[in-house]
Amino acid sequence: MSWLVGQASRLYGVRWVTLPPLVGLGVFALIAGALVVAPRESVEGEVQRVFYIHFPSALTAYGALFVVFLASIALLWTKDMRWDAIARAAAGVGVLFTAFTLATGAIWGRPIWGVYWTWDARLTSTLILLLLYGGYLLARSLADPTDEQAARYGAVFAIFAFADIPVINMSVRWWRTLHPQPMVVGSDGPAMPIDMVAVLVIGLIGVGLLATWLIVLRAEAELLGVRTQALRARLDRRIGA
Amino acid sequence: MEGELVYLFAGFAVFWAGLLGYLVWLQARLRALQAEVQRLEERLAEEVTPLEAPVGRAGSSARVAPEGGA
Numbered sequence: 621m622s623w624l625v626g627q628a629s630r631l632y633g634v635r636w637v638t639l640p641p642l643v644g645l646g647v648f649a650l651i652a653g654a655l656v657v658a659p660r661e662s663v664e665g666e667v668q669r670v671f672y673i674h675f676p677s678a679l680t681a682y683g684a685l686f687v688v689f690l691a692s693i694a695l696l697w698t699k700d701m702r703w704d705a706i707a708r709a710a711a712g713v714g715v716l717f718t719a720f721t722l723a724t725g726a727i728w729g730r731p732i733w734g735v736y737w738t739w740d741a742r743l744t745s746t747l748i749l750l751l752l753y754g755g756y757l758l759a760r761s762l763a764d765p766t767d768e769q770a771a772r773y774g775a776v777f778a779i780f781a782f783a784d785i786p787v788i789n790m791s792v793r794w795w796r797t798l799h800p801q802p803m804v805v806g807s808d809g810p811a812m813p814i815d816m817v818a819v820l821v822i823g824l825i826g827v828g829l830l831a832t833w834l835i836v837l838r839a840e841a842e843l844l845g846v847r848t849q850a851l852r853a854r855l856d857r858r859i860g861a
Numbered sequence: 862m863e864g865e866l867v868y869l870f871a872g873f874a875v876f877w878a879g880l881l882g883y884l885v886w887l888q889a890r891l892r893a894l895q896a897e898v899q900r901l902e903e904r905l906a907e908e909v910t911p912l913e914a915p916v917g918r919a920g921s922s923a924r925v926a927p928e929g930g931a
Contacts, residue, residue, distance in 0.1 A: 666865040670872035677876070716883055720876050727872040731865060830880070837887050844894035851901035858908045 639833045646826030650676075653819035661816075670728040672819055676827035677720040678746075682785055684714035684831055685753060689782040692775035704771040705846060707778060708760055709838035711753050713831050718750045733798055741791040742799035745784060752781040765846045766853075 654672035661668035687710035695703035725743070726736040737743065756778055763770035792801050802811070810817050 667868045669869055673876050720879060723875045724872045727868055731868050841887060841891050841894060844898060848894060848897050851898065855901060855905055
């Protein structure tokens with residue numbers, strides 16, 4: 621655990637040197653890959669290219685919410701409030717990318733399914749994920765960021781809310797859905813041409829780097845918020861003394 | 862074909878416009894918080910407790926106004 625914290629601290633120290641250029645490169649590769657390099661899909665046509673941002677957005681949202689899950693466990697374990705700031709930062713980014721997943725899916729679904737939205741198990745369970753972590757963020761923003769009890773309740777909620785992600789993943793197998801079955805990796809290897817898989821991997825790296833940068837920025841804002849509260853309390857005590 | 866391109870454009874536009882909006886909001890929030898922290902630290906430095914005050918009244922400002930102006 622201490623090794624992990626040490627590595628994370630080292631990465632955090634060079635965040636302004638390494639992350640922005642890497643993010644720029646990743647984003648450029650994603651756009652070029654999705655719009656130029658990837659072949660035209662024969663059945664769905666050009667609109668299928670939305671897949672190269674839809675799928676990475678979904679996986680990135682799961683990744684960010686996994687960070688919330690881990691940070692919440694670490695908060696309960698160590699009682700170090702910095703984990704709460706990281707959990708809130710990752711939850712904000714997770715909610716953003718869940719919203720992107722739903723929005724891009726709706727836009728892609730309109731020409732293919734004929735509707736923007738249907739109460740399909742995959743779509744509904746993803747909407748529930750958005751509402752769960754949106755509620756978590758709302759509750760945490762209403763409480764004082766230095767309130768340890770509110771942080772602990774939030775952490776317990778975030779850990780239980782994470783159980784929705786396996787449900788989303790299995791929803792296309794458990795229920796009959798309009799959403800397709802897993803296309804990227806099926807039971808007998810990739811179900812897509814290799815050049816599409818390559819663009820998808822580039823998209824995953826690009827969007828993943830982007831989300832990492834956003835989490836770092838947001839964590840910095842959350843930590844500054846905590847510091848502001850602490851300074852206000854000190855000032856109040858001094859004035860009151 | 863044209864209809865497909867409209868949906869493709871809309872999908873990418875929602876994603877990139879959303880990201881840009883989020884980055885702008887985050888940057889504004891970071892700047893506001895940094896300014897707030899700086900302001901509070903300056904006020905804390907100004908507020909001197911009775912034990913810390915070398916001379917003068919308790920709670921008075923430690924900052925000395927420059928000559929000829931505020």
